[in-house]
Amino acid sequence: MFKQLADPARRSFSVFIDGAEVSARDGETVAAVILRAPPHIARHTPVKETPRAPFCLMGVCFDCLATVDGETSVQTCLVEVQPGMKIERPVGKLRITL
Template sequence: MFRKLHEPLTEAITIYVDGAPVAAEPGESVAAVLLRQKEAWSRTTPVTQSRRAPYCLMGVCFDCLAKVDGVASVQTCLTMVAPGMRIERQQGKRSLSA
């Protein structure tokens, strides 16, 4: 659905989305990477389990929440990629550990 309009200015880095390696450009948001995937959603809602994708891309709507490097409910539109980063699509309600 989405694609880059330019060639990367720097060498791509590898991040992992649900365990699969994905190329990303340094300086882009995790949400931008998720939007380029075949399945562009980042989380499911707690009650109906409907899929949600990044929407506002400025930290207001919270539809871009995902688990990033083991931390749940991270706003991916405000999080920049880093080499080796692990993103998991968030399924349903967040679980809190003691």
């Protein structure tokens, strides 16, 4: 049996997911923090708007894409969370402007 131990050396701080303040800790990925934040999904697909959650957690798939600090299409499983980060989950159908 595995038991997760709290590490007091890991600093706790806030990030913002879709405008809501969420607690995070040093060493966590953005995807891990997204999974804790209701509604516990990373994004909606751009065509059918199906909810998706991070799948591979190692950068092979693209189910964890989000906008992080203004940069779009970030694979959040590959990015370590930083204090004050602004994370936006994509919602709605993909719209292309010409």
